[in-house]
Amino acid sequence: MGGVAWTEEEDHLLKRCIEQYGEGKWHRVPKLAGLNRCRKSCRLRWLNYLRPNIKRGSFTEEEVDLIIKLHNLLGNRWSLIAGRLPGRTANDVKNYWNCHLSKKLDPQQSCNHEDNDLNTKGDVEMLSPSQQRDFDASSGGWTLPPTAALEAQSLVHPPMPEEIGTSPSPPPQMSYVDQAEFNSSNPPFFEEDGHVLGDLGMDLQFDGSAGLMQSSKHWDWDELISDLDLWG
DNA sequence: AACTTATCCAACCGCCGCTAC
DNA sequence: AGTAGCGGCGGTTGGATAAGT
Numbered sequence: 001m002g003g004v005a006w007t008e009e010e011d012h013l014l015k016r017c018i019e020q021y022g023e024g025k026w027h028r029v030p031k032l033a034g035l036n037r038c039r040k041s042c043r044l045r046w047l048n049y050l051r052p053n054i055k056r057g058s059f060t061e062e063e064v065d066l067i068i069k070l071h072n073l074l075g076n077r078w079s080l081i082a083g084r085l086p087g088r089t090a091n092d093v094k095n096y097w098n099c100h101l102s103k104k105l106d107p108q109q110s111c112n113h114e115d116n117d118l119n120t121k122g123d124v125e126m127l128s129p130s131q132q133r134d135f136d137a138s139s140g141g142w143t144l145p146p147t148a149a150l151e152a153q154s155l156v157h158p159p160m161p162e163e164i165g166t167s168p169s170p171p172p173q174m175s176y177v178d179q180a181e182f183n184s185s186n187p188p189f190f191e192e193d194g195h196v197l198g199d200l201g202m203d204l205q206f207d208g209s210a211g212l213m214q215s216s217k218h219w220d221w222d223e224l225i226s227d228l229d230l231w232g
Numbered sequence: 233a234a235c236t237t238a239t240c241c242a243a244c245c246g247c248c249g250c251t252a253c
Numbered sequence: 254a255g256t257a258g259c260g261g262c263g264g265t266t267g268g269a270t271a272a273g274t
Contacts, residue, residue, distance in 0.1 A: 003242075003243035003268095006243085025259095026259080027258080040261090044243070044244085045243085048243090049242080076264090077263090078262075079262060079263085090263085091242075095241050095242085099239070099240060
């Protein structure tokens with residue numbers, strides 16, 4: 001493994017400790033449990049392996065499709081993606097993506113390899129319907145610049161709060177768009193009344209100090225995702 | 233059967249944001 | 254305002270195992 005494997009005895013001690021004291025306060029867990037592990041190892045072991053209701057085994061087609069959709073929307077926010085897959089951990093999703101999906105969906109990486117394994121019909125069928133639209137199997141190429149398309153989609157895709165219902169809580173993150181990408185992109189962005197708008201009406205402004213386009217709106221991703229019908 | 237290569241995945245590491253002081 | 258401590262996250266590593274030669 002990438003470190004020292006956990007023993008059954010350590011698992012038992014950690015499990016008993018969490019059952020007794022509850023989750024959180026990870027800095028105290030190693031001492032309370034009598035483990036010679038750091039807080040992070042304890043937390044990770046609990047979250048990825050010992051926690052109840054963790055789903056093992058291979059991902060279903062529905063789960064894979066949802067991962068692809070959510071990754072298009074959120075990028076590498078594995079914990080958010082995993083939060084929408086009951087029983088799956090962020091580490092599981094990340095590993096699955098890195099092993100099974102990234103090579104198939106990242107054309108820059110795959111075009112560096114002679115054996116681009118996206119050429120088979122079965123492989124293309126693994127993609128979501130929208131990914132299949134963008135991938136031209138006959139030429140083995142993408143009809144859109146996929147990286148830019150994915151990034152733009154992930155940044156611009158969030159609908160306005162009024163489109164998804166009111167979102168009263170202050171949102172936790174900003175949306176940024178690289179200026180070069182902004183300059184080179186068509187539809188996702190357009191101008192209206194002196195404002196730059198995303199394809200769903202997201203108001204964007206250029207932050208010169210950061211060299212980035214910045215959204216004036218904030219998004220509560222968790223709320224947003226729950227409002228999208230990703231299971232289609 | 234022995235060896236090499238590829239793949240999988242558990243674990244570690246470093247960074248970031250938040251909070252309390 | 255500055256700083257230390259914490260939880261949490263994503264990227265990376267490397268051992269185990271499967272597949273190929």
